[in-house]
Amino acid sequence: MLLIKSFRPGGKHGVSHRENRDPIGYAVAGLSRLAQSEVLDRFGLRKQVEQLVFTTTRNGFKTATAASRTFAKRGKQGAAGVRVPAERASGVFDLTPTEDEQMLVDVVSELAAELVRPVAADADDACETPADVLKASIEVGLPILGVPESLGGISEQRSAMAGTLVAEALAQGDMGIAVGTLSSGAVATAIGLWGTQQQQETYLPAFTGDEVPVAALALSEPAVLFDVLTPTTTAVRDGDGFVLNGVKSAVARGHQAELFVVGASLDGKPALFLLESGAEGMLVEADPSMGVRAASLSRLTLSDVRVPADALLGELDGTTYTECVRLSRLAWCALAVGTGQAVLDYVTKYVNEREAFGEPISHRQSVAFMVANIAIELQSMRLVTYKAASRAAQGKDFSREVALARKLCTDKGMQIGLDGVQLLGGHGFVKEHPVERWYRDLRAIGVMEGVVLV
Structure with a gap:
């Protein structure tokens, strides 16, 4: 104790x-x-x-970023x-x-x-x-x-x-x-x-x-068939630094962020860069989405943004960037499990209290089986996510586990949201009940990259 x-x-x-x-x-x-x-x-x-x-x-907004604090350089460079x-x-x-x-x-x-x-x-x-x-x-x-x-x-x-x-x-x-x-x-x-x-x-x-400080991890891009491991945002060497160009989407709280970690392609390999909000050439625009709306998602446009050589975060060979993607996907799987649990708890209470033809609708096999199926799929999502997290914490390779978790949480997470709406009938379609919001949020699991990290 x-x-x-x-x-x-x-x-x-x-x-x-x-x-x-x-x-x-x-x-x-x-x-x-x-x-x-x-x-x-x-x-x-x-x-x-x-x-x-x-x-x-x-209304939306469009604003050039402005630094609200100064990060003074400390420590030995390169150490x-x-x-x-x-x-x-x-x-x-x-x-x-x-x-x-x-x-x-x-x-x-x-x-x-x-x-x-x-x-x-x-x-x-x-x-x-x-x-x-x-x-x-x-x-x-x-x-x-x-x-x-x-x-x-x-x-x-x-x-x-x-x-x-x-x-x-x-x-x-x-x-x-x-x-x-x-x-x-x-x-x-x-x-x-x-x-x-x-x-x-x-x-x-x-x-x-x-x-x-408000900070944001920016990996996603508004591109058709976007592959997070091959970002179209570029970093070009220029003297003793780099020049960044590209557009990043789904940037959480981007309009308030003072520090960004941005993914970009450098010499054909994906890399991460630290970017302070006061850099010239940065523009933030509102980018509201169907779900995850409370995160204040924004779009970050980089036009010839210069950063120093020490802005590079991690290795140049793409390994750091790849690990970042995997840890981010692990975090999204955890978010899917939590939201799925919220759906299960809510619909279980609802079907036991909602009556039709003189009895709770949970007495109908079709309803009971649907709730049971949510519980089964949710537990499978949780177990494979926990296993991936456990291996990551132990420093072991968790690429297979996180890939399985992402696939399962993407498919079954959306199904849980859909079934939750279905179980509430007409109530599932209106904002009086939170299930429609959870359904919209769960659809983000398969498309969001970056933003969160564990």
Whole structure:
């Protein structure tokens, strides 16, 4: 058991312990304290009072990006960054969350139920993640879940499993808000995984403070038959830096982002680049979508944008970019599992309470079998996603597992959304019930690339 002395969200915290902690012990130290505070109750009971500003369904926006902070260069250029070790494998095939992981899930699940779910419909209409949710996620420590503990984060070992559990729990509240909440942490995790010493010391301190910068992972492009592994956005060497040209789509909270991780083709290989919002030649436009609307999806246009040589994140041979794609797809699978669970919980209650011809409609075999099928497919999605996350956390090859998870979550996730709408009949078509929103969100799993990362 952990004995908590103190906790300061986003910073160092002191913990005494009687036994060795699991990899996310530092996170749980803070989360268990937060669970007893008034934060969740205060936010959960407050009604939304601010008119959300990202109303792209009516007005849209187009704006050149402007830097709102300066990231001062620190650290030795070219020196290797801090790398957290992989989890130790027990040799036993057991995907049951550890005690600490379960505590983490419980706290995030409470946040999703008390804070996210009540404002999800309004956030979807406004295409904006509510400020209260973002504030609570920072207090919980979600942006630094994948940042090494030695750099002010809470990760002692690879945290792919913890990140997967968090994404699933948040998505049970709303997938769009979950994406908007996790987007900044995706960039921090990427820098923690592949950044040089200079990149880590330049950017990560901002994520460990109280004013976490908005950041976005931009891999998708608005191209026909787009293949994420062969981006059409280009990076050309120019003197001691690079020049970027292209268009990226599905950029979460792009209109607010201060830092981007952009995928581009360099010398025929896909690569990642760090891009600050003040760079000349950047343009952000509203890009509202059918689903995941609360994530404030935007389009980023790059026209002869110059970046220095040290903006390159990770390796030049494409391995870093490929791993980024796989970890992103893993995160989307976790979001699909969480949203699918929300559908199952909602329709189970609905069919047991909704009566037709004097009895609950769940007494009809066609209805009961459809609900049972949702539960079966959902469990298969969860198991293969957890297995991929477990292998990623242990530093093993997880390419096969994440490919299976993506295929299963794409096909069965959309089917779960469709069946959820079908089970509600006419109620499934109207916004009075959240299932139509979950159906729209689940259709994103097969087409979204990047944005989130575990």
